[in-house]
Amino acid sequence: MCQFRFNKKKSQNVRVVFWNVENLYDPYDDTTTLDDEFTSAGAKHWSYSKFRRKLNLLAKTLITVGGWEPPAIVGMCEVENRYVLNKLIYETPLSSWKYRILHHESPDARGIDVAMIYRPDEFRIIMSKTVTIRFPFDTTAQTREILMVKGTIFDTDTLHIFVNHWPSRRGGYNESQPRRDCVAKILRKLADSVLMASPEANILMMGDFNDEPDKASIFTILGATGDTTSLLPGSLINLMFPKLNKEGTIKYQGNWSILDQFIISKSMYRGTNGLHSDFQDSRIIKLDFLFSDDQRYFGSKPNRTYVGPRYNGGFSDHLPIGLNIWHHEFHLGPSPQ
Secondary structure, three states, rough: OOOOEEEEEEEEEEEEEEEEEEOOOOOOOOOOOOOOOOOOOOOOOHHHHHHHHHHHHHHHHHHHHOOOOOOOEEEEEOOOOOHHHHHHHHHHHHHHHEEEEEEEEOOOOOOOOEEEEEOOOOOEEEEEEEEOEEEEEEEEOOOOOEEEEEEEEEEEEEEEEEEEEOOOOOOHHHHHHHHHHHHHHHHHHHHHOOOHHHOOOEEEEEEOOOOOOOHHHHHHOOEOOOOOOOOOOEEEEEEEEHHOOOOOOEEOOOOOOOOEEEEEEHHHHHHHOEEEEOOEEEEOOOOHEEEOOOOOOOEEEEEOEOOOOOOOOOOOOOOEEEEEEEEEEEEEEEOOO
């Protein structure tokens, strides 16, 4: 007797990019933030021409990543304000793709925020909001918010996105760790609230987590794993886990680290709710022009905008990461015998 089941067929995909764009400041002084060094009179001697050059380099990268078809969704961090985002999407070659902006001024002391630009022909926004972080052990400290976005891909499949930039390691790794642990707990609660309302929700977390995939903040507190053999309800899968100790998104004192990551829900990994991504769908973007020679530690390193106080004229100190999200079509077909 012939039995029938639903078979999944990959049909279309959208590209997502996350990038820490290394201090995307405008050259004007904001008296409410600590941005003085990124002004024409500041320590970096940041000028409008340098700012314009950086915008065009970012646009060049995003267009090239997609094979001359820029990504549908781009999450970013180290963005100063909406002004720099407007310049990026309206006054560079990206203008042809009609990007829109999601951004909110965060309380970060340096004035750097997370943001997202997206193509409305491929991703339609249902809602967005930001979540302010408060540390119970240090009520005066302020950091970047988490950007939460809910939207649909191809007007059919719902995707929940969380854009992150966790607290830095400034002041020492161990000393700063409680702050990252705190943000991990908040992000886990946000994900659980989505999963409680919709257990099969497609969730994508992306960001610069300032911790690697095997650190307790991500692996234990957030619960993002690289082991998919026995996934439980609410499991999160870190798609960058297999790259640990093999590749990196940032290089420090000769050592590569993976601080920039994509993390997805179990249903999205298994493709049970329309959308699907797997380990092979994520990658660290390694375009040749994103690198420069590492004369001190040998090999290559990211072609960054500044090397210490010296203007280098490059792209960023982080490499971008990319992800393909597949949209499945379901059809009836005979089960294999």
